Amino acid sequence: MLTILFDGVAYGMLLFVLACGLAVTLGLMNFVNLAHGAFAMAGGYVTAVLMNRYGIPFLLTLPFAFLVPSLTGLVLERTLYKRLYTRSHLDQVLFSIGLVFMAIAAIDYSMGSQQQLIQLPTWLLGRADVLGIQIGRYRSFIIAVCGILVVVLQFILTKTRFGSRLRAAVDDRRVACGLGINVSMIFAVTFAVGSGLAGLGGALGAEILGLDPTFPLKFMIYFLIVATVGGTTSITGPFLASLLLGIADVAGKYYVPSFGAFVIYTLMIVVLVLRPQGLFARAR
Amino acid sequence: MLRRTVLSAVGAAAFTMALGGAAVAQETLKIGLILPMTGPFASNGRQIETAAKLYMQQHGDTVAGKKIELIVKDDASVADVAKRIAQELIVKDKIVVMAGFGNTPLALAPAPLATQAKVPAVVMAAATSSVTDASPFIVRSGFTQPQVNVPMAEWAAQNGIKKVVTLVSDYGPGIDAEKAFSGTFTTKGGQVENLRVPLANPDFSPFLQKVADAKPDALFAFVPSGVGAQFMKQFVERGLDKSGIRLIGPGDVTDDELLNSIGDVAIGTITTMHYSAAHDSPENKLFVEGFKKAANGLRPNFMAVGGYDGMHLIYEGLKKTNGAGGQALLDAMKGMSWVSPRGPVAIDPETRDPIQNVYVRKVERVNGELYNVEFATIPNVKDPTKATKSN
């Protein structure tokens, strides 16, 4: 029972790291970035290539898995995304799906279409027995990393000057502009960090979710579910939503395996029908 | 009314044109290879395409004095697209034979066309037993799920395994594998519990936890190759290997393409399959070397051998018919036997399924690389589902 809870938390945490960037871009910039998964895939591939071709240890690859997608994100934001903020959602969808297609084919061309696998260091393998509960070491590692990230993000968002500017920009972009906040700069930084987090999530998730060129399309639905169920105005919303979905998904598949696949979708519909703005959105 | 007359006139005109076209002597023989080249099953498509091209490279591109042209088409793993492409290949490109078919629906959708147009279809990958029932013009060069899973059940029963949990992906081949294994295993006195996993399932943890709770002697797993690697890692992560549960199954979980990167966690896994890249024969050496060279070091898997043998079947069939297609080619392919990289293979003239050896293998490290090492052979296995049906 507790093991299931634990697995669910780990899965949810992973979803959160993968999807929080999407939630922020949606909330902050009102931009539907379906290419978010492509950044996650980029992170995963950075880790896989560094480990398998250059023999760099798993932990050391993680910073790169963050940096490469975030720099790519920054460049793309400044050159391409920036022009599309004022355009309709449909244009944004078209554009970002186009990017996803290109990313899929490019990865396929350069890396092949097969699954990429990584070898975890031995201290992350297997499981430990803590107070009678069987706990997977790697999953505890994920929970720890993601937990730290959540705390750091929450701190930045609530306690720093940048965070308050960001929140101001999310709440009302025009007024924030009027107050002299450099919204464009905030956009760029946030976008880069969101992409980087996705990349980190992709690297951490490669072991559990798998990694192949269709990754961005396969998980796009999950990212969108997290963003909509959690609401896009804060970071706690997506976080709690990820946990809820992770636990519900794992527990549903464990207790009622024949309806396992329904759980996550049904939950989403129920939440959205009851709370159309997302589970944890403040009323505006 | 006028429109309707026009329509039928058009239809008739098109029909006569096409027939006229077919009657003209063909100098090139076209083979339509319909494969999932993009999408979730893309790696299967690549394996088959590479193997088919390798065969042509090794055996030349002329048969019976005619040039062979291979037309590769992407069906993106969508059944209606597969059917439309097959239809276009038949009416527009006038192929003599179509081949490929990455999974069951992709083979079932175009099947009626094969019957209608009398164009033989060589199924290289789709492994649900019922595929060859869909049309008398379908010949299979790959394998069927029951064919490799019934021997697994027999092996398990003979080797002291009493209680098994099966875990299969919830789609045609998975259910086929589950039925074949469970049926045989229970008649041999074993105990089986069945679990099915949704096909689009990123995390196996809840299912594996259920397996851990059931404490069986062995876990029988079938998941499509690709996902297999992920599954295997999570199996070990959960410590199931240490709690004494053996992992058994068809060779999809220890797919040769990925086996090496799965790593040591795979060692000791027992599988039954018709092909291993480690199969010791001169034919296989030639095949593996050629394939690795063509595919940038990638190892061929059972998909590739299906593609390679499918081309062999087509080549030899066309040689016999002197380039003619249709019923003649079908008859030529039925009953054909040869030594393939996987070992001896024959096409059962009744079911049009391959009769082949199934090997029991164990994952071991050989010369620094992981291989499925064959240690027992069950010779000349027919598709068991159809064998029991006809009895």
Next chain:
Amino acid sequence: MKSHTEDDVRRVLTRRGRWGFSEIAFWLVAVATLVFMPDRHLILNEIAIIALFALSLDLILGYAGIVSLGHAAFFGLGAYVAGILAQQGIGNPLIGLAAAALAAAILGLATSFLVLRGSDLTKLMVALGVALILGEVANRMAWLTGGADGLQGVNVSPLLGLFEFDMFGTTAYAYSLTVLFVLFVLARRVMASPYGLSLRSIRDNPLRARAIGIPVNRRLVVIYTLAAAYAGSAGALLAQTIQFVSLDVLAFHRSADVMLVLVIGGAGYLYGGIIGAVVFKILQDYLSDLTPQYWLFWIGLILVLLVLMDRERMVSKARTLWKRTANRLTHRAEPLATTRTAREI
């Protein structure tokens, strides 16, 4: 004063309803392909089906501002209804078509109460959820739908008892094209009616629409149901002309593709879906022949470039030209219909 306004409105409405020269030409070309492109009927059939599917999405997206990523739910339901009927021996294609449209309409009506709430994103995701659940249901009910193997044995009787569905796809294409045309004419009439105009006002500003007394919700429910019926018909056409139904009729990529098709062609003027279908399918066919592995890259690149070059401006320019040709005789430039979706909601 009052009668003057009435006259004005009536004149505008009739003008909207009148067929322009270029529209007639468009459909004549479509009919001509039946005769002059006999070996392309299979892909043309697919184009016609996707065009109908995109037309259905246009009804809710372009005219009512409802964004949906789950439109495949109706398409798939229609396909399964038509397919299962034909498999069970009711092979008459027209009966199958009607039953599929009806079933999809009922599903549309039932789910409209779930979907028509909240923001764009919420609608989009609820619709997606409905489609995904339906996909799972179809997978579970393998005894009826054939599950992941697909529905086999779909035997469709000859159309009107006269035309067998042939290998060349000629009957199939003629059938699909006719259905597309009839449903298109119907949609055109509906959208030119006062009802259609009230929908546009809802799309452009739902608050104001409510304020002037338009029953917003009821209008949206009706159009959602109608669009569902259209999508169901498209699904039925696919099932009947391909004579096979597999789970991917309900898959996410169906919904996403049709959205792409519509956005490429431009939403909100009925021809967008059709033009988008022609462009997208022909491109895809051409590119995947050139490079079966990597055609996705080039499609992606084209999409990105299309957006960067500001497709909307190009489309509206093209439309101005179109309208000018169409209205040559009236000499009155009509105010352009905006393609902007309901961002204001």
